Amino acid sequence: MSEPVTRRTTVPPEGDVQASPFDKVAYLFALVGLYVMVGGLMFYGFWEKAVDGDFKIPPPLEEQFDKTFIGTIPGASAAWVIITILEGIVFLLLVASLVTGEFRPSKRKPFLLTCLAMALLVFGLLSFGQNATAQHESVASLYGYFGATVILMLFVRTLPPYTSNRWLG
Numbered sequence: 001m002s003e004p005v006t007r008r009t010t011v012p013p014e015g016d017v018q019a020s021p022f023d024k025v026a027y028l029f030a031l032v033g034l035y036v037m038v039g040g041l042m043f044y045g046f047w048e049k050a051v052d053g054d055f056k057i058p059p060p061l062e063e064q065f066d067k068t069f070i071g072t073i074p075g076a077s078a079a080w081v082i083i084t085i086l087e088g089i090v091f092l093l094l095v096a097s098l099v100t101g102e103f104r105p106s107k108r109k110p111f112l113l114t115c116l117a118m119a120l121l122v123f124g125l126l127s128f129g130q131n132a133t134a135q136h137e138s139v140a141s142l143y144g145y146f147g148a149t150v151i152l153m154l155f156v157r158t159l160p161p162y163t164s165n166r167w168l169g
Contacts, residue, residue, distance in 0.1 A: 008100040018165065018166075019160075020166065022166070022168055023165060023168050026168055027105060027159065027166075030159075031159075032157075033157075034152060035094065035098065035103070038090075038115065038116070038119065038149075039091060039094050040089075040114060042091040042094065042119065042122075044142065045084075045087045046084060046087040046088040049080065049083070049084040049087070050084050050088065055080070055082075055084060057076055057077050057079075057080035057082050061076070061080070062076045062077065064133050065132070067133075068129075068132040068133055069132060070128075070129055082125075083122065083129075085124065086118065086121065086122050086125070089092050089118060089155050090118045090122060093111050093114055093115035093118060094112070094115045095113075095129050097111035097112040105159070105160035105161065105162065105165060106161055107161065108161060108162075109159070109162075113156060113157075116149055116153045120146060120149055120150070123146040123149065124140050127142040127143065127146065128140050130142060136147070
């Protein structure tokens with residue numbers, strides 16, 4: 001009598017799972033959207049304050065902040081410059097992410113995650129200033145930016161290489 005034939009089946013490790021064309025296209029669209037959204041937001045915020053505005057706080061804003069604690073420490077002009085520089089750094093971290101190829105599925109994304117974490121700091125500082133001047137609608141908007149950025153950070157952690165290449169299914 002012949003012995004029964006048994007087949008060994010092995011499941012490939014997570015890293016060996018091939019991405020479908022839909023996974024690849026969705027990954028591409030998601031990353032392009034993320035880079036454009038965060039890059040545009042921080043670049044234009046920096047550009048308007050640093051280049052167009054020559055790092056000078058507009059007089060109405062200076063007057064508004066001079067009536068608060070921020071007008072004393074660090075001073076409205078200094079706070080404006082600090083926010084401007086931080087926005088520029090967030091944008092540069094995003095550029096570093098692109099230059100180092102973090103957009104590739106096989107690459108870890110430390111610059112991108114640091115960029116997003118620093119954006120949280122920027123939104124928190126902006127919100128603090130808006131709270132100090134009782135600009136409640138702006139605070140609500142900044143709270144939305146902050147929350148959306150947290151979601152983006154969690155989203156990045158669902159992308160390869162942190163999870164399977166088959167992240168759609």
